Amino acid sequence: MSFRDYLLFMAAALDSELADRDRRLGVAGDEIISAMKELRTAADLLVRHAEAIAKQYDRNAFMPQNFQILAAHLGQSGAAMGAVSSNYLIIAEELNRCVERFGRSAREVHATIHEGVFLAAVARVQREMADFFRAEGGAGGVADARRAENIALLDRQRSDYGERAGRGLEAIARAAEGFRHDCAAMTRLSAGLEITRLIAKVENARLPAADTALNGLIDELGAFQQAVAAELRRIELQNGQISAGSATLARRLA
Numbered sequence: 001m002s003f004r005d006y007l008l009f010m011a012a013a014l015d016s017e018l019a020d021r022d023r024r025l026g027v028a029g030d031e032i033i034s035a036m037k038e039l040r041t042a043a044d045l046l047v048r049h050a051e052a053i054a055k056q057y058d059r060n061a062f063m064p065q066n067f068q069i070l071a072a073h074l075g076q077s078g079a080a081m082g083a084v085s086s087n088y089l090i091i092a093e094e095l096n097r098c099v100e101r102f103g104r105s106a107r108e109v110h111a112t113i114h115e116g117v118f119l120a121a122v123a124r125v126q127r128e129m130a131d132f133f134r135a136e137g138g139a140g141g142v143a144d145a146r147r148a149e150n151i152a153l154l155d156r157q158r159s160d161y162g163e164r165a166g167r168g169l170e171a172i173a174r175a176a177e178g179f180r181h182d183c184a185a186m187t188r189l190s191a192g193l194e195i196t197r198l199i200a201k202v203e204n205a206r207l208p209a210a211d212t213a214l215n216g217l218i219d220e221l222g223a224f225q226q227a228v229a230a231e232l233r234r235i236e237l238q239n240g241q242i243s244a245g246s247a248t249l250a251r252r253l254a
Contacts, residue, residue: 011118036117042241043110050103060224064089080203095189112168119161130154169250176243193225
């Protein structure tokens with residue numbers, strides 16, 4: 001069902017069950033859970049955009065080697081193009097390392113948010129159960145003692161889950177700040193790719209006869225750079241939503 005692991009499935013299933021229950025009972029949903037779900041949507045998109053950049057890199061993994069092969073065929077006149085291909089390789093490899101690191105962090109944040117949805121949903125059920133037990137009439141004796149023990153257990157676990165959700169939000173806020181720096185680094189590298197493409201275009205124009213295959217590679221590099229830049233803009237948007245959303249939720253849970 002496209003879930004990465006069972007924890008993600010549990011969070012989605014419990015959330016779905018509670019939403020259906022609220023609809024049937026005609027009651028409003030939990031505001032904390034709703035806010036968590038908005039964070040989850042932003043995190044889903046964040047991971048998707050990071051994966052899209054990784055796929056773009058995989059599709060163009062052999063582009064530097066193709067540049068070098070064409071430069072070698074051009075002989076002495078292709079020396080400058082060989083330098084361009086080496087520069088491209090350095091930038092592309094650094095970009096790939098950034099993307100891999102970013103992807104790992106994005107998946108961790110994604111899992112933390114899903115866990116937060118699960119914890120908030122369970123805490124809601126526990127709160128309702130404890131309130132029901134408190135309102136329930138008792139006959140005294142052992143039954144009341146057990147009821148009081150159950151209420152205390154539910155209250156402690158609900159409090160623990162709330163604290164865990166709060167710590168998760170703090171971790172998400174720190175990760176969002178790290179994402180901002182990663183985005184800036186990847187944007188600089190993406191700009192470096194565009195400069196490399198322009199240099200390659202200039203060098204190709206200086207050749208006695210512009211190489212058609214080289215022109216094709218330069219166009220491919222342009223398409224790669226534009227695709228990466230577009231995904232980075234989307235990542236910055238989702239990261240902004242995660243940063244703002246986690247800060248708002250943290251204040252509510254405080």
